[in-house]
Amino acid sequence: MTSTEPPTDEHLVELAKTGDNGAFPELVKRYSRRILRVARNITNNDEDSEDVLQETFMKAYTHLDGFQGNSRFYTWLVRIAMNESLMKLRKRKTGRVVSLDEELSTGEDTITREIAVWEGNPEDRYSQEELRELLDTTIASLPEGFRTVFVLRDVEELSTEETADMLGLSIPAVKSRLLRARLQLREKLTRVFKQKGDDAFAFL
Amino acid sequence: MPSCKDFLRELTDYLDSCLDPETKKELDKHVEECPTCWVILDTTKKTLKIYKGCAPKAVPAALEDKLMAAVQAKMAERKCGQ
Known part of the structure; x- marks a missing residue:
C-alpha cells in the first residue's frame, strides 16, 4: 500500500469479509468510544452499556456478510447498538411499565x-x-x-x-x-x- | 407575522435549515424583533453546539481489553468453523 490515508470503513469491511485479521479489530477501535456513548446514553447504566458495547460488535461481526453497504457502516452499527440498548432498558423496566x-x-x-x-x-x-x-x-x-x-x-x-x-x-x-x-x-x-x-x- | 408559538413550533426545522425561504424570512424577522425568541434560539443553538462538540469518553482500558479479546475469540471461532 502506498497511500498514507487511513482505509475507509467500506474498505475495512470488505477486507474483514475476506478474512483479513486486522480489519475488523480496526473498525472496533474506530467506533468503540462512540458505540459506548450511545449505549450509555440510552441505558443510563454502566453495566448494561458495557454489555451492549460487546454485543454490538459481536453481532456486527456475525452478520458482516449481510451488511450490503446500503447505509454507512457506522449507521448500521448504531442500529445494532440501539436495539441492544432498548432491550436492556425493557428488561430493567419490567416492574414499572409506563407507556x-x-x-x-x-x-x-x-x-x-x-x-x-x-x-x-x-x-x-x-x-x-x-x-x-x-x-x-x-x-x-x-x-x-x-x-x-x-x-x-x-x-x-x-x-x-x-x-x-x-x-x-x-x-x-x-x-x-x-x-x-x-x-x-x-x-x-x-x-x-x-x-x-x-x-x-x-x-x- | 408569526407569533412566538409559531416560532417555537418551527424551531427544529429552522435550526436544521429545512424551511422554505419565505417561512425562514418571516421567522428571521420575528427573532430580530422578539428578545424572548432570540434568547431561546441562541441558547438552543449553544445547547446543540456543545453536544455535537463534546468528544466521547475513552473506553476504559480493562473494558477495551475485554472487548478485543472477545472479538479475537469470535474471529478465531469463525475461522475454525470454515
Whole structure:
C-alpha cells in the first residue's frame, strides 16, 4: 500500500469479509468510544452499556456478510447498538411499565420557563470532562422517547429519515420529539449556564 | 407575522435549515424583533453546539481489553468453523 490515508470503513469491511485479521479489530477501535456513548446514553447504566458495547460488535461481526453497504457502516452499527440498548432498558423496566404515550402526553415540556442568556461559552468555562459529565446527566433526565431521538439526531448526527427508520417512527413524530428534547435540554442547561444575579434582559 | 408559538413550533426545522425561504424570512424577522425568541434560539443553538462538540469518553482500558479479546475469540471461532 502506498497511500498514507487511513482505509475507509467500506474498505475495512470488505477486507474483514475476506478474512483479513486486522480489519475488523480496526473498525472496533474506530467506533468503540462512540458505540459506548450511545449505549450509555440510552441505558443510563454502566453495566448494561458495557454489555451492549460487546454485543454490538459481536453481532456486527456475525452478520458482516449481510451488511450490503446500503447505509454507512457506522449507521448500521448504531442500529445494532440501539436495539441492544432498548432491550436492556425493557428488561430493567419490567416492574414499572409506563407507556410511551403517557410519558409524552403532558405537553408541558414545550413551555419555556428559563429565558436567560448564557454567561460566555460553556466550552471556555468548563473542562471537557466537566461538560461531558453535565451533558450526560442532562440527557439521562429526558424521557426515553425524547432521549433516543435526541441521541440519534443531535449526538450521533444521523438524518431525520435514518432516525425515523431506526425507531419505527414517522418523520413528523421524530421532529416533534426532537423539538421537545432540544427545548428540555436547553431549559436544563440554561439553569446551569445562565448569567447569575442578572436581569434576563440585561444584555439589551 | 408569526407569533412566538409559531416560532417555537418551527424551531427544529429552522435550526436544521429545512424551511422554505419565505417561512425562514418571516421567522428571521420575528427573532430580530422578539428578545424572548432570540434568547431561546441562541441558547438552543449553544445547547446543540456543545453536544455535537463534546468528544466521547475513552473506553476504559480493562473494558477495551475485554472487548478485543472477545472479538479475537469470535474471529478465531469463525475461522475454525470454515
